[in-house]
Amino acid sequence: MKGKSAADQRWLVRQINDPFVKAAHAQNYRCRSAFKLIEIDDKYRLLKPGLSVVDCGAAPGAWSQVAVQRN
Numbered sequence: 001m002k003g004k005s006a007a008d009q010r011w012l013v014r015q016i017n018d019p020f021v022k023a024a025h026a027q028n029y030r031c032r033s034a035f036k037l038i039e040i041d042d043k044y045r046l047l048k049p050g051l052s053v054v055d056c057g058a059a060p061g062a063w064s065q066v067a068v069q070r071n
Helices: 006-017 019-026 034-044 062-070
Strands: none
Touching (some): 006 019
């Protein structure tokens, strides 16, 4: 990791070891934030069949991915 700051190196180590990053990759989600929406939806049942969803912060798109799968 030549040329990277110490903070960059620490972030990379945390990212590599993060269980949600690994799970997102294994389950083909764009990023780990997919699990945040899954947890919210499991608790509050927000996503219902036929519901229109607008993802205003659509990058990288994991929430859109979950909304499509659960709708």
